[in-house]
Amino acid sequence: MKKTHLHQAHLDAGAKMVDFGGWDMPINYGSQIEEHHAVRQDKGMFDVSHMTIVDLVGPESEKFLLKILANDVRKLGDGKALYSTMLNESGGIIDDLITYKRADNNYRIVVNAGTREKDLAWFEKQINAFDASITERPKVAMLAVQGPHAIEACLEVLPSDISKKLASLKKFSCLDETDYFIGRTGYTGEDGVEILVPQELVIELWNKLLQADVKPCGLGARDTLRLEAGMHLYGQDMNEEITPLECGLGWTVRKEDFNFIGADALSTQRDKGITKKMIGVVLGERGILRHNQELVDENGLTGIITSGSFSPSAQVAIGMAIVDKNMGENVKVKIRKKELNVKCIKLPFVRNGKVLI
Amino acid sequence: MSYVPDNFKYVESHEWIEVLDNGNVRIGITEHAQNALGDIVFVELPEEDTYAIGDECGVVESVKTASDIYTPLTGTVVAVNDALEDAPELINENPYDDGWIFEMSIDDANELKDLMTAEEYRNSIEDEE
Numbered sequence: 238m239k240k241t242h243l244h245q246a247h248l249d250a251g252a253k254m255v256d257f258g259g260w261d262m263p264i265n266y267g268s269q270i271e272e273h274h275a276v277r278q279d280k281g282m283f284d285v286s287h288m289t290i291v292d293l294v295g296p297e298s299e300k301f302l303l304k305i306l307a308n309d310v311r312k313l314g315d316g317k318a319l320y321s322t323m324l325n326e327s328g329g330i331i332d333d334l335i336t337y338k339r340a341d342n343n344y345r346i347v348v349n350a351g352t353r354e355k356d357l358a359w360f361e362k363q364i365n366a367f368d369a370s371i372t373e374r375p376k377v378a379m380l381a382v383q384g385p386h387a388i389e390a391c392l393e394v395l396p397s398d399i400s401k402k403l404a405s406l407k408k409f410s411c412l413d414e415t416d417y418f419i420g421r422t423g424y425t426g427e428d429g430v431e432i433l434v435p436q437e438l439v440i441e442l443w444n445k446l447l448q449a450d451v452k453p454c455g456l457g458a459r460d461t462l463r464l465e466a467g468m469h470l471y472g473q474d475m476n477e478e479i480t481p482l483e484c485g486l487g488w489t490v491r492k493e494d495f496n497f498i499g500a501d502a503l504s505t506q507r508d509k510g511i512t513k514k515m516i517g518v519v520l521g522e523r524g525i526l527r528h529n530q531e532l533v534d535e536n537g538l539t540g541i542i543t544s545g546s547f548s549p550s551a552q553v554a555i556g557m558a559i560v561d562k563n564m565g566e567n568v569k570v571k572i573r574k575k576e577l578n579v580k581c582i583k584l585p586f587v588r589n590g591k592v593l594i
Numbered sequence: 595m596s597y598v599p600d601n602f603k604y605v606e607s608h609e610w611i612e613v614l615d616n617g618n619v620r621i622g623i624t625e626h627a628q629n630a631l632g633d634i635v636f637v638e639l640p641e642e643d644t645y646a647i648g649d650e651c652g653v654v655e656s657v658k659t660a661s662d663i664y665t666p667l668t669g670t671v672v673a674v675n676d677a678l679e680d681a682p683e684l685i686n687e688n689p690y691d692d693g694w695i696f697e698m699s700i701d702d703a704n705e706l707k708d709l710m711t712a713e714e715y716r717n718s719i720e721d722e723e
Contacts, residue, residue, distance in 0.1 A: 253632075264632070264658070265632060268632075268633055269632050269633050269657050269658065270633045270635075270657060457632065457657060457658055461657060523636060523679070524636060524638070524655075525635065525636050525655045525660065527660065546657055547635040547636065547655075547657050549657070554636075573638075573653070
């Protein structure tokens with residue numbers, strides 16, 4: 238199994254490891270719930286070095302991104318980050334990713350670990366028509382430090398010249414310095430940063446953050462945090478059979494120059510009428526919502542839970558669901574032999590430490 | 595290595611069985627099982643009904659996943675641990691005591707002989723730990 242540079246550090250911190258897409262990664266370091274609360278209320282860190290980092294350069298880099306991404310990279314100033322889906326010809330989602338603009342025609346892209354091979358193959362296939370080149374950065378480690386007090390801790394432990402600049406870094410922006418690439422981005426619904434450093438530097442950074450009381454958090458807490466924040470997980474809340482218009486990601490699809498790969502399929506879908514939508518559901522009774530449980534309303538309209546779990550912040554079961562566009566108010570979920578009531582809400586469930594349901 | 599009390603019996607599906615003074619049995623899940631599940635947030639307790647060996651009778655759910663509970667013996671469920679409804683984490687904190695799940699009156703005491711001893715159970719989980 239593949240290991241990140243921090244593998245031994247995880248074991249030293251008491252991690253329980255699991256196979257995550259071929260990577261031996263920490264699921265928790267004891268209690269997933271405590272880790273979850275640490276990020277909501279204070280600060281925690283996640284090793285996300287398994288994610289795939291690629292750099293894109295060359296005079297037609299922007300053109301290439303306009304072709305393969307549904308969002309509009311032209312919106313980006315230097316040092317800004319953009320969330321987007323990447324679609325196939327049918328409008329299905331190949332992956333969701335973050336693109337950081339470093340300078341004109343110079344981008345850094347972070348894609349999911351589980352989709353690395355197909356993403357890289359897709360990049361290779363599409364980039365031939367452009368004067369641009371893609372290079373993977375397997376030796377760059379990535380730490381997500383998240384929570385209301387995460388940035389304070391980073392300011393304390395990073396080299397002083399980096400700290401000075403980080404102090405004024407705006408949300409969804411990145412700092413691009415030698416050895417330190419820091420995005421004020423994340424996947425938890427809290428403030429925080431994602432720090433990319435050469436892997437030789439990551440163990441020392443991890444240890445300093447530990448000393449600054451940043452709690453190591455596993456992939457378990459990462460999942461409940463992103464679910465509460467209403468953030469999609471590739472493979473569960475979206476896949477190649479679903480378009481962004483059907484799963485609550487219409488806001489990431491650009492309106493002008495509708496000529497990216499998959500655009501025609503989205504136009505056709507819009508003309509015919511979108512039949513599905515993404516909602517949040519909250520279980521009104523005791524039990525836990527899970528991926529693939531079925532929903533049905535009073536008129537027999539149906540839906541499916543794409544991600545579900547117990548919400549440590551709200552202390553109830555929550556889920557994201559793709560449902561019929563006309564789904565009514567009285568919705569039930571099938572859990573084993575029972576049908577239980579759920580409340581339908583607009584995502585997210587929690588943002589910046591506040592429970593919204 | 596997870597704690598495995600010597601005086602209990604065990605089954606492969608990670609339930610423990612304690613024979614009570616009145617001949618009934620008390621059942622829960624082992625420390626190894628709760629540790630594998632992680633933070634437990636919901637328990638669907640068995641109905642007070644009759645069951646055969648290996649019947650699904652309830653569910654323990656952690657944040658991460660759901661795991662069925664099976665009846666290790668033939669008999670009738672006569673009591674359930676209602677405290678778990680409001681405090682499912684008792685299974686994490688004290689799986690062999692406050693975290694018990696249900697009690698059965700058993701039809702055939704001979705079935706007890708087929709259960710694993712503590713040592714056999716320890717050996718069976720050794721590879722997983």
